[in-house]
Amino acid sequence: MATNTVSMTVNGKKVSADVENRTLLVQYLREHLGMTGTHVGCDTTQCGACTVHIGGLPIKSCTILARQLEGADVTTIEGLADGDKLHPMQEAFRENHALQCGFCTPGMVMSAIGIVERNKDSLDEKTVREELEGNFCRCTGYHNIVKAILAAHKEMTA
Amino acid sequence: MPDGAIGTPIRRREDQRFLTGAGQYVDDFNRPGQTYAWMVRSSVAHAAIKSVDISKAEAAPGVVKILTGADWAADGVGGLPCGWQVIGKNDVAMHEPPHPALVADKVRHVGDNLAIVIAETKDQARDAAELIEIDLEERPAVVSMSAAAADGAPLVHDDVPNNLCYDWEIGVREDADAVFDKADHVTRLELVNNRLVANPIEPRAALAEYDPAGDHYTLYTTSQNPHVIRLLMGAFVLSIPEHKLRIVAPDVGGGFGAKIYHYAEEAILTWASKKVRRPIKWTADRSDSFMTDAQGRDHVTTGELALDKDGKFLALRVQTNANMGGYLSTFAPAIPTYLYATLLAGLYRTPVIYCNVKAYFTNTVPVDAYRGAGRPEACYLIERLVEQAARETGIDKVEIRRRNFISAAEMPYQTPVALEYDSGDFIRNLEDGLKSAEYDGFAARRAASEKNGKLRGVGLATYIEACGIAPSAVAGALGARAGLFESAEVRVHPTGSVTVFTGAHQHGQGHETTFAQLVADGLGVAVENVEVVHGDTDRIQFGMGTYGSRSLAVGGSAIVKAMDKVVEKGKKIAAHLLEASVDDIEFDAGTFRVSGTDRELGIGDIALTAYVPHNYPIEELEPGLDETAFYDPKNFTYPNGCHIAEVEIDPTTGQVTLCSFNAVDDFGKIINPMIVEGQVHGGLVQGIGQALMENCIYDDQGQLVTGSFNDYCLPRADDVPSFTVGTNEGAPCTHNPLGVKGCGEAGTIGAGAAVTNAVLDALGTKGIHNIDMPATPHRVWQALQQSNG
């Protein structure tokens, strides 16, 4: 079981761990760094529960090797809030009851921030729904998630 | 109104941890010295096991232990038990074949458990699993119920003739036949209620640990009901007494029924943890979930409705075949019987109902309760029949419902299929629903669609469900092997803050907020001073868990009962301190007062006195302010409502677009309307998913064709619109202290029928009057082709 040291920046902190070549980013985060906020809900790169930001872009951490990210800048759900102050997207999810069991939520929030970033000028319900294509939620029926993202867009672009 | 009072939409307190990645789900736990398990599963649906050779695998790097069905059998541990015994016609009990957690003789579905590999890492366990040499002698599989019932069909269980688990009936066949013989009109419908996979986004997981010092086991598991798992696994499978077994169901990422049952992995890990003397963690891949989570629905039904010349329903006659899969899952036998056939009156006065249910074993994954569980199947059958009858008789589909609804004045209403409805105003829900859906404007919207070459349809489903499961004596009489009460402990601390221990379990429902509101309201304390604890058999006195929309109606009632005890004791303390008679003490909004005076004490003062009993009636009263209650419901609760779907179909591709969905529901009294709406939204999409997208398909060999999200179509955000949902609180439940009915399953119960009726309303313009769910583009296009040709 050959391992290599992989170093990157996660939520602003330099981290490193010895991992096998086959170790996925999500395993690196969860199993090696003990950061369990990022979840795994499928094995076919569809559910989006594992979404994190790499260099500011939402990526599915279940479909990228830790070794591919040597030196990368990664942000996870744990890195969004500023102390006790939630990120506007987190706050919008809370305010709009956009989560129930909470399992898809970390990936959903990371993906949602990407939607706002890509559509700063204007954002409508249709676009939000289309751009949520990579995130499954089984609890909310998406209704309140869509509401929350539109509300956060207002807040984040004000 | 104070913050958090009953009826206010306060934001959820559990959200902070979920939104910051601080939730603690089973796979987030790690124990020192932990090992990892990989389950070796059958790749074929039906085969005799000739041999399982683990010698090469045992030598693989990192392997700690490999255990097979032979080891399971050799230890003489029990099989997975079934929690409900159905007694069929002529008092013949259902067949209940053994369900070993690890099989030794033969496999009965793809995914059946052959061995567990325990290794230092998950990858090593999986690497080693591939070195196990398994010799299976394949046998022909039975997949459909018609194949299972055929003469000479292969037997899933050798001692179950014709694969028939039970043949059960309710009502008197001859009575129904007599009515049908004289009816002016008979509407007949054959339909399939398609098999579904629940697919909570968190896959199942388990982490078992044995402590040799205390001969004590701990199992972390993704369960909706940890005490039930302790009971089933401890008492029936592994013979571990309750005080030596702790089950923890921490944050759980959705359940929808699939996490009620006692699963093989829970027992296997707990059993193996003592052998390896190290913690073992197993986490399902989604592929595992598709192969091993109990699946839902899978009925094939013929239904007939007899009407008189005015469109009045005279009788209903139903024959349903229900697929149990390869083994009986925990509550499987009850679903197509006591949770389905007893609901066949729907909202209607139909005086005579007969239903026969035959349950079959097949070489497929076991089927059990999935959100709604029996009630969506009943609603789907009734509401399909009603709209078809309306079309056939030329009576408007709204009018035919009005003519047959049980009126609010007739409550309580005894149906011919055992249930007594306590409350409900069906007409009002219908009227509100029609208004909300702008039903009167449909013709214009249809004309606009037609201009664009599209077909438009509107469909209704009115439903009633039996929730708050269940009066224990009734459940027991019907075959349940457990009580179905709930328990609560309300612990008022010395400084007046409160911890509530509930036997209900939350996995999305928001109990930590709703139950805190109940207590804040009931005891007059600030909601932030109430903490709700659940999900740990070492912390909670007892519990039957969360399913069947029961948590508030049963679990909430238990909390109320415990609060009543707290208040009762508090009055005695107050009477002592205020030097008044107990009978003169009133309690309101956190204050104990001598009636008609301004002499009063806050609950905080009372609590402090209870724990610092210096001036205290110690001779008559124990110190402390901590009360436990068990609540056994007096009846089911009966949520009901009216759901209206509107669809547009592109006849060129067969694509169905859901344009709008309006729901008006009666959940009785509502504690937190925000949470209730969220429950409805989520339920709706599961019902819509069944109607338009989701379908669990096996091929003739019993291979699961829809074994991943690439083929099993889970609804996405752009598959559905935003919804309009409303509630009526005018007909609260009459027999529980809160007047609540439950809201968790309603959306799923009404939506399938409403959407399918809308699809058929649209397709009816092309002469198509029957289609099975899901109405996928391919299926709709094929139907249109056939009608054109």
Add this chain to the structure above:
Amino acid sequence: MYDFNYKRATSVDDAAAAINSADDGKIVAGGMTLLPTLKQRLAMPSDLVDLADLSDLVGITVDGSSVTIGAMTPHAVVHASADVQKAIPALSKLAGLIGDPMVRNRGTIGGSISNNDPAADYPSAVVGLGATVHTSKREIAGDDFFTGMFETALEEDEIVTKVVFPIPEKAAYMKFPNPASRYAVVGTFVSKGPQGTRVAVTGAGPCVFRQSDMEAALESNFTPEAVENIKQDDGDLNTDIHASAEYRAHLVTVMAKRAVAEANG
């Protein structure tokens, strides 16, 4: 997944050499198809050779007659590129229909066409626009690149470096997605331009193909009506639980008709 050796290539030649020296080496570009395959243990490569550091393979250039997309350019970049939107809007649209936003942030055009999934979107654009695929060894005409299901004209150690799309007069892509996977059940790319009139179909068969009857009809009359009665033979088309061959054949015509309408604006 099975373990493997991992190497980050420093150049295209370095990558080719690494593949040549490996028992069973595989190139990883964005990894959006390869990694799911490995996770399911459906492949067991001895070595992964990562092109992530080859920044000269990333980028889009547009001149008067063509759009050139570097092999390692992610779909999201193609989709969002104002230059591509202006020159070949159909290509930008297609890139925005692949996978989902997260997949589009990683997945690359080079990876997509080298893998040649029968239901992938990009092959229809390469054939439908008559593009040229540039590799570490040569230039391959789009028409010759895709040779069968998951098969291409690429040699074992040959690496796609860029794809050059001639700018058409008009073009459009219409996709009917698989409801579950969102891959194309049928995707039809039509164009009229320097490479003639083209109709390329993905998703329907084992490999992208040109619909010559429709091309002939559109050659003289580039209107939706020209193709609406042309039936696609369903003999070689795919059948699965989502769509029969017959349905796919029908959708080829429907998507072609809608694509022509969109191309005409």
